[in-house]
Amino acid sequence: xxxxxxxTWPALTTAxxxxxxxxxxVGGSDGGNGGGADVLSAVxxxxxxxxxxxxxxEVEGGKVLGMIFRGLKEYDPRTGKAENxxxxxxxxxxxxxxxxxxxxxxKFSNGEPITxxxxxxxxxxxxxxxxxxxxxxxxxxxxxxxxxxxxxxxQTADILSGLKVVNDQTFTIRLSQKFSTxxxxxxxxxxxxxxxxxxxxxxxxxxxPVGDGPYTIESYTKGSQMQLRKWDAYPGADKxxxxxxxxxxxxDNNTAYTDLLAGNLDLVDDVPAQQLTxxxxxxxxxxxxxxxxxxxxxxxxxxxxxxxxPGAAKVRxxxxxxxxxAQITKTIFQNTRTPATDWTSPVLGASGGYKAGLCxxxxxxxxxxxxxxxxxxxxxxxxxxxxTYNADTGSHKEWVDAVxxxxxxxxxxxxxxxxxxxxxxxxxxxxxxxxxxxGPFRAGWQMDYPLIQDFLQPLYYTDASSNDxxxxxxxxxxxxxxxxxxxxxxxxxxxxxxxxxxLRDDMGAIxxxxxxxxxxxxxxxxxxxxxxxxxxxxxxxxxG
Amino acid sequence: xxxxLIRRLLQMIPVFIGATLLIFLxxxxxxxxxxxLCGDKACDPATAAQxxxxxxxxxxxxxxxxxxxxxxxxxxxxxxxxxxxxIDLMSTAFPVTIRLTVVAIVFxxxxxxxxxxxxxxxxxxxxxxxxxxxxxxxxxxxxxxxxLVLQLLLGVKWNWISPSVSxxxxxxxxxxxxxxxxxxxxxxxxxxTRTSIAENRRSDYVRTAVAKGLPRRRxxxxxxLRNSLIPVVTFIGTDIGALMGGxxxxxxxxxxxxxxxxxxxxILRQNTQTVVGFVTxxxxxxxxxxxxxxxxxxxxxPRIRYA
Numbered sequence: 061x062x063x064x065x066x067x068t069w070p071a072l073t074t075a076x077x078x079x080x081x082x083x084x085x086v087g088g089s090d091g092g093n094g095g096g097a098d099v100l101s102a103v104x105x106x107x108x109x110x111x112x113x114x115x116x117x118e119v120e121g122g123k124v125l126g127m128i129f130r131g132l133k134e135y136d137p138r139t140g141k142a143e144n145x146x147x148x149x150x151x152x153x154x155x156x157x158x159x160x161x162x163x164x165x166x167k168f169s170n171g172e173p174i175t176x177x178x179x180x181x182x183x184x185x186x187x188x189x190x191x192x193x194x195x196x197x198x199x200x201x202x203x204x205x206x207x208x209x210x211x212x213x214x215q216t217a218d219i220l221s222g223l224k225v226v227n228d229q230t231f232t233i234r235l236s237q238k239f240s241t242x243x244x245x246x247x248x249x250x251x252x253x254x255x256x257x258x259x260x261x262x263x264x265x266x267x268x269p270v271g272d273g274p275y276t277i278e279s280y281t282k283g284s285q286m287q288l289r290k291w292d293a294y295p296g297a298d299k300x301x302x303x304x305x306x307x308x309x310x311x312d313n314n315t316a317y318t319d320l321l322a323g324n325l326d327l328v329d330d331v332p333a334q335q336l337t338x339x340x341x342x343x344x345x346x347x348x349x350x351x352x353x354x355x356x357x358x359x360x361x362x363x364x365x366x367x368x369x370p371g372a373a374k375v376r377x378x379x380x381x382x383x384x385x386a387q388i389t390k391t392i393f394q395n396t397r398t399p400a401t402d403w404t405s406p407v408l409g410a411s412g413g414y415k416a417g418l419c420x421x422x423x424x425x426x427x428x429x430x431x432x433x434x435x436x437x438x439x440x441x442x443x444x445x446x447x448t449y450n451a452d453t454g455s456h457k458e459w460v461d462a463v464x465x466x467x468x469x470x471x472x473x474x475x476x477x478x479x480x481x482x483x484x485x486x487x488x489x490x491x492x493x494x495x496x497x498x499g500p501f502r503a504g505w506q507m508d509y510p511l512i513q514d515f516l517q518p519l520y521y522t523d524a525s526s527n528d529x530x531x532x533x534x535x536x537x538x539x540x541x542x543x544x545x546x547x548x549x550x551x552x553x554x555x556x557x558x559x560x561x562x563l564r565d566d567m568g569a570i571x572x573x574x575x576x577x578x579x580x581x582x583x584x585x586x587x588x589x590x591x592x593x594x595x596x597x598x599x600x601x602x603x604g
Numbered sequence: 605x606x607x608x609l610i611r612r613l614l615q616m617i618p619v620f621i622g623a624t625l626l627i628f629l630x631x632x633x634x635x636x637x638x639x640x641l642c643g644d645k646a647c648d649p650a651t652a653a654q655x656x657x658x659x660x661x662x663x664x665x666x667x668x669x670x671x672x673x674x675x676x677x678x679x680x681x682x683x684x685x686x687x688x689x690x691i692d693l694m695s696t697a698f699p700v701t702i703r704l705t706v707v708a709i710v711f712x713x714x715x716x717x718x719x720x721x722x723x724x725x726x727x728x729x730x731x732x733x734x735x736x737x738x739x740x741x742x743x744x745x746x747x748x749x750x751x752l753v754l755q756l757l758l759g760v761k762w763n764w765i766s767p768s769v770s771x772x773x774x775x776x777x778x779x780x781x782x783x784x785x786x787x788x789x790x791x792x793x794x795x796x797t798r799t800s801i802a803e804n805r806r807s808d809y810v811r812t813a814v815a816k817g818l819p820r821r822r823x824x825x826x827x828x829l830r831n832s833l834i835p836v837v838t839f840i841g842t843d844i845g846a847l848m849g850g851x852x853x854x855x856x857x858x859x860x861x862x863x864x865x866x867x868x869x870x871i872l873r874q875n876t877q878t879v880v881g882f883v884t885x886x887x888x889x890x891x892x893x894x895x896x897x898x899x900x901x902x903x904x905x906p907r908i909r910y911a
Contacts, residue, residue: 110687284771318767486640
């Protein structure tokens with residue numbers, strides 16, 4: 061016994077000494093370049109597109125760009141409010157021409173100073189048709205977009221005429237229409253500045269992207285791992301609270317969850333549905349389930365005459381009232397989704413335009429009234445409701461079947477509603493894109509920026525980019541135009557909510573539920589949070 | 605022998621062309637891959653049209669196929685949608701899957717043949733019945749169940765292994781996944797060998813060998829096993845191709861970034877170039893493995909000659 065005690069002492073002292081030197085190493089000048097104790101590992105998926113800011117439209121690529129880039133604005137992880145980051149201020153007098161002044165002293169991690177050119181060149185690159193950037197439409201509000209990115213034919217200009225560099229710290233943006241909340245959209249990663257290296261040696265930049273965010277990329281093995289390290293010279297206020305993040309690509313989020321339980325991984329940001337029943341037992345309070353800026357709806361093909369009648373509006377309202385949202389979210393989604401009572405998302409907050417209960421009785425489960433409305437409206441067009449969904453991802457079958465079941469019970473007919481699966485997501489999008497939907501179909505919307513405008517205009521404005529059902533209403537369009545021209549944000553929100561009321565009265569789409577984001581983490585971590593886009597706020601996480 | 609080899613190699617050409625054409629058509633039938641590139645939103649029409657033009661998707665399918673084959677013969681497998689060369693994807697994925705397959709095949713040969721000989725020689729005894737029952741259990745349980753249970757027990761509960769395989773995927777980390785991948789085939793190899801051995805044990809040449817007074821060990825390895833191997837070799841040979849392509853489930857469970865994973869992702873994202881490229885190589889592997897099996901027959905049984 062005695063000998064044993066003695067033997068452990070030296071070992072213990074060494075351990076203490078190691079920890080001490082480790083600490084001082086991190087606290088010192090360079091910090092954490094050896095990997096080490098303060099680096100956390102997090103789940104990742106292979107990005108679908110090359111890691112260019114204007115070309116990344118999915119969450120996995122977005123994780124990286126969010127860590128290595130800061131734009132003019134940044135969304136507060138808690139409130140979703142757009143705060144100035146690189147911008148000193150953005151001013152306008154007419155809601156159409158904006159003057160942007162940059163803060164002094166911002167640099168890219170390769171030492172290049174950030175100037176007005178860094179933004180203007182990046183935006184011109186993103187908007188230009190020849191560069192195939194999938195987020196190009198974000199620049200669509202800027203004047204001259206139709207020249208650099210025409211819907212068909214060749215582009216007749218290379219740069220946006222609406223962007224003008226005044227001096228190194230200042231540039232102006234002129235929009236093609238009034239859009240008062242435009243500056244609040246500028247926190248989206250597509251609007252990030254780009255260093256000269258992006259244009260001069262594109263291939264090398266893609267291998268190891270360089271930005272101006274709190275992290276730099278130390279190494280990147282495509283398809284398997286990316287090591288990000290804290291950038292000590294980062295000029296912003298939101299410096300990284302850990303030494304770095306190792307993003308590991310997982311083939312399956314179940315495996316990632318198992319790895320978390322085994323202690324090989326620190327952070328998962330999507331707890332798989334199969335594990336939801338065990339998650340409290342497995343992780344205790346190291347689990348988070350908060351609303352994300354995602355809403356699921358059922359859209360209708362308004363190009364089909366049968367759905368575009370006053371009677372059909374009644375039917376749609378009746379269908380909405382026939383869906384028992386509370387029961388479905390509880391039994392199928394284990395409360396990781398919340399029944400929707402408007403067409404936006406709780407992450408906007410009341411001041412941002414979210415209004416619980418805006419849908420009112422039309423979104424409340426009421427079997428008798430639902431049956432009455434469907435009958436008054438002339439019954440379901442075609443006699444049977446076929447809800448189309450893609451079967452390859454996202455376990456849509458379960459909830460579509462549940463929704464149909466709910467409707468069938470109300471109508472009292474086992475065949476009134478059936479699910480109609482499409483094999484792949486791409487094929488599903490094809491059918492939508494070619495206006496070939498014959499009945500209602502599932503629709504999901506993940507916001508691009510936390511604004512009520514983003515939940516309404518792209519989806520329901522006449523011929524808008526994501527108006528998949530081709531719903532069109534003059535009154536709605538007029539109200540949205542007025543809201544965009546309104547300089548007072550509070551009044552703008554009110555007008556948007558009035559427009560939402562028009563959408564409700566015609567039931568242009570049935571809101572189903574708001575989706576939550578989830579995360580689970582190891583006992584080493586603290587201060588884990590998800591931002592409104594349900595991406596972990598990596599720079600705030602503390603290790604140990 | 606030489607002529608036979610040439611004939612077989614020539615036969616491969618139509619099989620190869622037919623197989624790749626079929627895969628190409630099947631992937632194309634799934635629809636326009638560009639539509640799936642923009643998430644739940646519609647791609648803006650101009651960018652979508654430009655992407656289609658760049659990937660050659662606006663041309664007729666047959667023309668696409670011919671261009672693809674043309675590039676293939678110059679060693680160009682095309683580019684995946686995320687901008688990576690398919691050949692780069694292959695150079696990272698195939699070594700991993702080959703290692704996994706080697707582990708699985710070794711398990712099949714060592715364990716499968718060993719157990720097969722053991723049971724074949726002790727037919728009807730307790731040991732034989734026990735192993736037969738065990739193989740039945742293994743065959744009837746789907747691979748993903750075996751995989752997940754082993755992963756949970758060994759990886760999380762007992763902490764013997766890491767539940768996921770690292771990027772480098774060395775042999776030591778692939779032992780359990782390899783065993784899982786091999787499990788069903790292993791059971792089949794055991795059963796095949798057992799039947800074959802049991803049958804040949806009663807044959808004349810074995811009785812002669814016993815009568816000559818040869819040592820038991822020599823009778824089993826030189827006479828009995830060698831003659832019983834032909835059906836087993838056929839099975840293992842064709843299994844090489846099946847294991848390489850069919851590892852999707854195992855690779856997903858253990859986070860192995862191999863061929864199965866790339867194929868799965870390629871199919872989900874409707875990435876024609878990735879899917880066709882990988883399947884083409886798999887078809888080649890299959891064809892070569894089959895040829896080797898046929899040649900091995902002649903080695904095992906000199907009565908089989910190829911003219």
